[in-house]
Amino acid sequence: MDVLFQIRKDYLSNVAGDSIIVQNLRKQLIDLGVKVDIHTDERINLSKYDIVHIFNTIRVQESYQFMKHALSNHKKIVLTPIYWDLQNYLSETKQTEKLVYWHYSEKKRKFLFDHCDIYLPHCIGEAELIIRNYHNYVKYEVIPYGVDERFSMGTKHYLMDQYGIDNYILCVGRINEQKNQLGLIRALSNEKIPLVLVGSVNDKQYLKKCMKEVNGNILLLDNVKTSQLNSLYKSAKVHVLPSWIEYPGLANLEAGMAGCNVVTTEIGSTKDVFGEFVRYCNPYDEQSIYKQTMEAFETATNNIFRDYIMENYTWLKSAKKVKDIYLLLTEQKR
Template identity: 60%
Template sequence: MKVLYQIRKDFMDNLAGDSIVFLNLRKHLQDQGIKIDICTDENINIKSYDLVHIFNTIRTRESYGFMKNAKQHNKKVVLTPIYWDLRDYFTQTDQIVKKEAWEKSEDKRKYLFENCDMYLPHCEGEAELIRNNYRVNTKYVIIPYGVDESFKNGNKNYIRDKYGVEEYILCVGRIHHQKNQLNLMKAMSNERIPIVLVGSINDKRYYRDCMSQKKENIMILQDVKREALKSIYKGALLHVLPSWIEYPGLVSLEAGIAGCKVVSTEIGSAKEVLADYADYCNPSNIDSIYNAIMSALHKTSTTDLRNYIEENYTWHKIAKKAIEAYHSLI
């Protein structure tokens, strides 16, 4: 089987969740014998491929072009939506221009869901949103997002040895309004426990706002390598992701399999994916973020979350489900 993977042109320069899903699914499918090429050109000659797999319906321009090209050549198309309805998020955070842009792209989004032969939502909640918002009856198969099992491995003393910090709260994610580090900092402003933020600066204005709240117990680390991140997870008391929306937050899976307690936003699909193995907070409510963190900190550590993730969300197992979905179309 020969499959063409297509995604936005900047998927490596602007690394985000869709990039991680794309790269890991490709790697593990190739490990299981599937031939996969990558192309970000909308006009590529796709005659030699059995199947086209398109990623991302949040940013529609490129995906729309990929779909038109595939349909013109009568190719079967699988779509990984990486979708959630972001209109409420844009409204709550006063991002009116982005909300308007979202609404202008809805016709393209509907075209994608109507014209793919199968879409692969990561959970039933995502599938339900797509059915309700676009009134489509397209076939779908639930294919969760996965986690690299190597995140189980790490040196828990990495941060202590490198920075002299022990027993810290961790938040991994680009420094951006959506990730809500500012409200995390506000929520923990009266606590002395160290907080380690790991992520690139994705929004300079928002970063300046965060720096205005920064206290001595807050450390911001950029350009952290993958191997170091494994150890940073390993040494944390807990990982908190108080985002305005997550679907579900790949770093929560990484933290969980590393053995961290996890606090997640309640908005998006995290509750369906992480179930009762995590604590949840309202990202707009400072007290909610604080209380969820305190609740998690005082819980006895167990391996329940790690075992649950290993059983359900490793890329090796998820790749097998994707292969079954491919074969059902060909």
């Protein structure tokens, strides 16, 4: 079976959740015997492929072109939406131009959902949102996102020798407004506990705003390798993602796999995915961020969340389900 993954052109240079999903799912599917290529060209020759699998309906323009090309070549089409309704987030954060473009792009999103053979939401909440917003009743199958089990294998005290920092509060995510690092910095401004921010700088102006608020022991690490990230999680006491919205935040799964206590935003699909295993904060309320973070910091870590992740959210489990869907679509015998 030959499968083509199609994703935005900058998925490697501008790494985000969809980049991680595509690369990990491809690796596991190849291990399961599926031939998988990744291409970002909407005009690629599709003759050798049985299935075209398209990722991301937020960056919809490229996905829309992928869909039209696949349809014109009469291919079976699988869609991983990586979708959430961003209207409230864009409105509340006064990103007017992006909000206008969101509305302008809605017809293209509906086209994607209407013309795929099946779409794969990561939780039932995402599926319900798609049905409600696009009146779409195309067949779907919930396929949770996964996490690399190697995140449980980091070493402790990773930053002690170089920076003299240990047992810190960690936030992993792109440095941009959606992740709300500014709110976290403000919430912890009177604490002496080290705060470590890890992520590529997507927005230099936002970084400047964050740095103006720094009033304590904060370390920013950019261009961190996965092998380093394992140990950064392992050495942290708490991982906090106080974003304006997450669906659900792959860094939360990575941190949980490493044994961190986790605090995340209450907005998005987080409660659907993480249930009672993490603490939730209101990103609009710095006191909520502070309270939940400090309670998590003062709570002993355990393996309950990690065991839950191992049971439900590994890439191998996700890939096996995706392979079954491919087989059904191509009417191949199992």
